[in-house]
Amino acid sequence: MAFINEHYLKLQAGYLFPEIGRRVSDFKSAHPERKVIDMGIGDVTQPLVPSVIKAFHEGVDEMARIETFKGYGPEQGYGFLRESIAQNAYLSRGVEIHAGEIFISDGSKCDTGNIQEIFGHENKIAICDPVYPVYSDTTVMAGKTGSRKKNGYYEGIIYMPCTEENRFIPELPEEVPGLIFLCFPNNPTGAVATKEELKKWVDYAIAHKSIILYDAAYEAFIQEESIPHSIFEIEGAKRVAIEFRSFSKTAGFTGTRCAFTVIPEELVAYDSKGKTHPVKKFWNRRQATKFNGVSYPVQKAAAAVYTEKGQKEVRELIAYYLENARLMDESLQTAGFKVFGGKNAPYIWMKTPNNIPSWDFFDKLLNEAQVVGTPGSGFGPSGEGYFRFSAFANRENVLEAMERIKHLS
Numbered sequence: 001m002a003f004i005n006e007h008y009l010k011l012q013a014g015y016l017f018p019e020i021g022r023r024v025s026d027f028k029s030a031h032p033e034r035k036v037i038d039m040g041i042g043d044v045t046q047p048l049v050p051s052v053i054k055a056f057h058e059g060v061d062e063m064a065r066i067e068t069f070k071g072y073g074p075e076q077g078y079g080f081l082r083e084s085i086a087q088n089a090y091l092s093r094g095v096e097i098h099a100g101e102i103f104i105s106d107g108s109k110c111d112t113g114n115i116q117e118i119f120g121h122e123n124k125i126a127i128c129d130p131v132y133p134v135y136s137d138t139t140v141m142a143g144k145t146g147s148r149k150k151n152g153y154y155e156g157i158i159y160m161p162c163t164e165e166n167r168f169i170p171e172l173p174e175e176v177p178g179l180i181f182l183c184f185p186n187n188p189t190g191a192v193a194t195k196e197e198l199k200k201w202v203d204y205a206i207a208h209k210s211i212i213l214y215d216a217a218y219e220a221f222i223q224e225e226s227i228p229h230s231i232f233e234i235e236g237a238k239r240v241a242i243e244f245r246s247f248s249k250t251a252g253f254t255g256t257r258c259a260f261t262v263i264p265e266e267l268v269a270y271d272s273k274g275k276t277h278p279v280k281k282f283w284n285r286r287q288a289t290k291f292n293g294v295s296y297p298v299q300k301a302a303a304a305v306y307t308e309k310g311q312k313e314v315r316e317l318i319a320y321y322l323e324n325a326r327l328m329d330e331s332l333q334t335a336g337f338k339v340f341g342g343k344n345a346p347y348i349w350m351k352t353p354n355n356i357p358s359w360d361f362f363d364k365l366l367n368e369a370q371v372v373g374t375p376g377s378g379f380g381p382s383g384e385g386y387f388r389f390s391a392f393a394n395r396e397n398v399l400e401a402m403e404r405i406k407h408l409s
């Protein structure tokens, strides 16, 4: 008899985006003549920039000639890309991260999900509420939790509510976790953490021998000079943190797939006898066993992001989305909504009018304005009464959606 992994049975049946998809398609079949504008899902809309496309083509051409053909690449990623990331994403900002500490992958979703595999089952996991659902769902799949409680929390996870009162920056947990997921700029709230706020977390992790799993997928959207782009800008962080970065939102790679994870040499975890082990060695072993690298043309395309021309082009791309966010912030505020985020992140986090439940507001917006957003409660119980708009839509659609929302009853 083959037994199923029963931990999967604990997962919430209707995952957020399928449920949105179902409601939207029901509406569309009932009203085929209405144009629905999607401001919901966190996917980019603008094409890859010219420098990236050129490098991508060259990479494909190299694969077509016997002299330059490449088979399996290094599981950790090609040296040219790892060196370029170390130089341009870290050393240029005064952060000493070396190529050997950088692992190229096909996505931060995979890496944030897979990373737990190298840590023991006895670790308690701390997760923000609301947040990107991948961290908790993969914790459940790994069997590190009990069942799902009525309020949507899984037994065994340490939840850290992020609310208006704490400006969507969680408090240090009382119960000490082994692993702490943090994500700044945040999806869904658009909140960013200052150096002082991150320093508190790094000091906490050092004091408790915990490890911070820092998701910086939206780092490129940071506009304010004083906001750190990397957790490694904080003193001591290399002893206690892993950082996840992705080309998905930075350079429009959601359909192209390239990301990287940084594990500093000095980061250690403990065995049951209290002996330390370098975490990097374990991730390297995991990747070398279960992963065969990202395709050569994609890595070549990713490296083009760091050329002078590539940087200029992706900055324009980011500026386009941030201008969308600014327009949305302005219109929604004018329309009387209470709005957060959107300044250093491509997400607007909004209070629903009169505190109506997130899904009720979703239905109202769909029925009355044919605009789709994401119900805040889908990101965790503390997201109830909030709503997320993504700034990744086309400008034209953003303007039309905002116009329609203005006339909402």
Ligand SMILES: *Cc1c(COP(=O)(O)O)cnc(C)c1O
Pocket (backbone or CB within 6 Å): 042, 106, 107, 108, 109, 110, 132, 183, 187, 215, 217, 245, 246, 247, 248, 249, 254, 258, 259
């Ligand atoms: C989009 C996103 C990612 C990126 O995932 P990829 O697999 O690299 O496309 C990572 N973390 C968060 C919070 C995201 O929203």
